[in-house]
Amino acid sequence: MRAPWARWVPWVALALIAAVAVGLAANPGSRDDSPDARLESLTRELRCPTCQGLSVADSPSSTARAIVDDVRRRIEAGETDGEIRDAYVETWGEWILLEPQNSGVSLLVWLLPIAGLVLGVGVLVVALTRWRREPRYTPTTEDRELVERVRGRKEDPGATGAR
Amino acid sequence: MRAAIGYGALVWGGAACVLGIVALGAGLRRSDDRLLLLGRRFVFAVLVAAVVAVAVMEWALLSHDFSLEYVAKNGSLATPVFYTAASLWASLEGSILLWMLILAGYLGLTAYRFRDRATDPLVAWATITGLAVALFFFILLLGPANPFRLVAGVVPTDGPGPNPLLQNHPLMAVHPPMLYLGYVGFTVPFMFAIAALVTGRLGEGWLIETRRAAVLAWGFLTVGIVLGGWWSYEVLGWGGYWAWDPVENASLLPWLTGTAYIHSVMVQERRGMLRVWNLSLLIATFCLTILGTFLTRSGVVNSVHSFSESAIGPMLLLFLGVVAVVGIGLIAWRGDLLRSHGKIDSVVSRESAFLANNLLFAAFAFVVLLGTVFPLLVEALQDRRLSVGEPYFDRMTLPIGMALLFLMAAAPALPWRATSGEVLQRRFRVPAWIGVLTMLVAVLLGTRGVAQVLVFGLAAFALTGIAQQFGMAVRSRSSVHGEKIPVALGRTVTGNPRKYGGLVVHVGVVLVAVAISVGAHWSTSREVRLGENESATVAGYTVTYLGSDTTVTEQKTTSAAQVRVERGGDDLGVYEPAISTFPNSTQGIGTPSVRTGITRDVYLTLISSPNESGRVTLGVAVNPMVVWLWIGGGVMFLGTLIAVGPSARSSLRRARRTGPSPDVSEPTEGDSTDPGPAEVPA
Incomplete structure (x- = not known):
């Protein structure tokens, strides 16, 4: 039996190769000032x-x-x-100028999306942690199916229509 | 006479909307099934009205009835029949009429599809919503966008014809209808979302009912956008297909939220989560289609597409406001019912990937929306003019696009709920290596630019992952059932059309992404001045100017240059970039001539006709892989058709089903190949 870390070796190698490739691609030599x-x-x-x-x-x-x-x-x-x-x-x-400047009001057009994204990530992280907080007893698959079936009958559709 | 019939049809349609809404409303109030059945019939009356109105308009256009203002402005005796028929959508009034026809068609189809459930309050409310939207468009058509207005004074004997750009290429006949099929199609899921909110039946039922409509609308919108790009490339002559023009953005916005929706809807179906989010996405998508119409049709932004300007803007804006307020109000009102029992077992799971996907699509849409309306807002508030153009959009959307590409490559291989490291390793080993090796090879072959290399790597990663999924399923089928490979492939796809259709769509996305990236970095464009029989060489292609001629038809006067294109001694033929002048416009309209090739296009434009010394100025561009954009769009549409197509499994299930109520706890058409740990088939 190999050590548990051994199976990660190929993945580390993979990441290294990827990093090298990106590094090479990112280095275009000197900037073109012609x-x-x-x-x-x-x-x-x-x-x-x-x-x-x-x-x-x-x-x-x-x-x-x-x-x-x-x-x-x-x-x-x-x-x-x-x-x-x-x-x-x-x-x-x-x-x-087709590209808005980095000052004054124009700054907003750059900052708002970044703020929005940060906010979105924050909301998602909060939601994920809340959703991951689990009751101590995890329901079995059968439990879940039963509950969902009952719930499905009660509020879902079909032809009957609960309300 | 014709005007009277047409206008009469519109009045009839508007009245049918009102009567239908009243009958359905009363039927719901009194729980009277007869009223509900009656109300539903008005949908077909609306459809008849729309068909009659469009037929009258086409008749007027084709018979050159210049007593109608619309025909007098957009028709001419010289315009070929094909473009005359297509000039139904050459200008504002006709476009709204086309919108109405498509909306009425969707409403009719919906009413037909739910014919057995016409007395179901959910369906009744959806119909009311649909009729209300239709009523709004009838009001537009009866008032500010009346297509049947008569000319004031003397009836002209001829008209100017449509805008030259609209009678220059056959794609103009397909692009707008496709776009509208997509735009308007999102009304159907929107109707059901509102109905679900009103009735409080917020389970997954309404969503499963309208899934096909949403996916199909998405497919049409995709094709509409791609065709728009193609038209722009073939007609506008600047060599590109996308300029982040406000009106292009307007078509992209609902596509972005719609794409987010058709992904996040799966999370709700499987896990009952994201109810508020999905409703919001649908309402937002619908609002964005109205916003798009507002941007295109009110002339508020100066753009290529603002062929028409009208007083219709304020009404669209008002309607947009009403829809947004009603939507948000309903969601707030139903807040308690919408609280969902969310649970995520692992961050590395399909549902988490969908959440990230949605975040990114929302961010993408936000960037595009902000960039589009920002100059308008600044101008309105500060009376200052500034531009938000291509460099901004490129810079902001590139990282988002990359992240989305990565998710698209990885997510389909992630199991639902949770998974073990071993499963992940097994699934990602081959695609990840192929992706990384592709990057390495690309760099060694001289590719520079991080984005560039990443796109290649991610494309290879995604394609390998998709091939692996197909391969596994087909192999196991053919070994279990002893089927031949093609048979097994066909049955695999029909066994789970949603999954495999989706993967085919992803293949199309990969093609488009690679084509965009390659085109952005390896296009060459030059301007050459040539006398007769002189040559120039651009990116390995030799162009020789042979001479030019002028053709005069009733429709236009065209001055064309004959240019021979050669590569490495091979004659690739003679191409004719041209400049045309139409009687209704003083400006010359360039018509590029494109030699479409599987690896690259040669894109020729005539910049100036021969001068005194007989020399012309030609624009010569060599654009790699452009054709793969259109092919990719086609593949995306093919995948859409597969995904909404019949499923062998669901028809089997329908046959087996005994009770009337569909069992929503059953994972509807999930993926068969990856039973996650918590998901042992019963």
Whole structure:
């Protein structure tokens, strides 16, 4: 008979391999700061003013293409990403950014889902602990079936209808 | 004349709703079966009214009766018959009419299915609820969304035709009806949920009765959403299929809560838990379909789909408020009856997985809802305009989607109640190894990005788990009954269609998830300017511009470029991306030309027609695996059909059953392969 921990060995190995794979995938080398990559990511953040919610990178419209050209020019002129973003917000307002900012009211759109999720997890944990608290005598399967059958007759349906 | 018949039918339908509600209400009050039977008949009167109204509208459209405002605005002599017929849903009034027809159809089917139980208060209350919803839509149709309004003044001799985007692709004929079949289908379980709350019969009966309707509605909604994406991909020309547009989100929202529901309903069926939650999910799903209609049809958000704007918004919002208040009020009123005898034996169990699933779907829905309405709220409250777009939704939903994918892979193999470590090890050994090895291979082959690699791993994990479940069941069947493999497979599926249908749906989800992930990371898109017979190479595909021509039809003027696509010397054919101009719009509408392939699509758009020097600008995108999105959607629908299909076991049970009352303690169509420790078959 093997030691009880022995059967966990393959699972630990599995977890390690998975971690290595994820680690390798997560390490993309240096961040891509080439002008092309910056253009790509900036134009994905800017909203095409004449379309319906598309980014200027996606939109085939002439306005969007003009903005792409402008952003390319600004990158070539040495402006930083932040400066380019600010310039657009200056002209068009916050609306031009497809991703809401991390400040002011916009912060809510980021925080509320996280708060909601935390709350949900909390409720679930409380519910699970309550549901797991068990009476000392666990009913047998027969008990349970009997109770459920009676309960089912009483309040459930079928054609009879208790109420 | 036609307007009079159509409007008359709507008046008749509205009156039938009122009379039906009165008769059923009185019948319930006095416990008078005759009144209940009478009230039920009005459902069929409503159905007749809706069919007549739609038939009159189609007749008017097809015969170009421009004395009707709707036809004058959405029809034209030049529009092909196919698109003329489909222009029933080209604009607001017709869409609501289609909604009405589908609602009436569902009500009729429900009344027919429960024909033997018409005097059951549960069914009567459900019918009242259904008729009340129908009444609301008749009121819309009689007032702000009247499709039979006559044109003021001189009857025009021709009309502008539907919005160009709606007469550009045959998918437009299927996408909206499918979506509506899904949207409206959720009315049926909603009706029964309200009826259960009103009558206090909150056991599992109402839920089992409407399970098929809910699952089928879900399937239609899934297909509707996928077809919408496909239409967007084939028509809009930006190369994508989903832009987190508010109206796309509106279709996704009820899908998310509906998906949560069809999972959590199983917990209630098996364990009698989550009663309040399931009722809330159904009411929320129904509310979200109304909210979706509000977002689409009131013009409140500026979006691709806001083809129409109308005064209908406030009424929809009011109806939404009424439904929400009534629903929440009823749940609060029945609070004591809803307290369920919940018990969870182990955190590692199927029911716990379903709870986590529901939490995640609820979070997903919350993110989508918040992101969609947030700009509206800020604008309304602060008079500031801001955008919540794709980057936000991508970032927020990615982790949730990953967690859901993991649960989807793991949960079907978890037994109900509790389990031993050994069972878990045995069930997960092979899928987990295959999943992890897939990740490793993907990384070694050069895949980068955590999400990317995880999707591959989870997909392999899920598929192996599903294959294992099918394999085990089929093997044991064929060895016990000596059946051949295909026979055993067929009988396994029909023996428990719900389980195996569900697993088939999961296969579809895996396909969609992998396709989305691959598409997001390996698409290449470039713009090329080419003169005649010049070529450019994008991601291994060589495109050669051959020339262009212009075709003028009554419907549109199309300027098309002929582009030869080649790969590694193989000629893949000539494709014709085009720009069309329709008489009713000055803006050119691009029509992409897509070479659909099993591993990748070549997506060509004509960005600008030939200039003076004869050069065109083409958009060339190479999008991997896109076709698997549509295939995955098809597989999901196939699984849905299996899941609602006839079950060999339940028909056997029905044959055996002697008493009229179904025994709910019996696990209805649970899974046969995993009797958990506490679940020894009697």
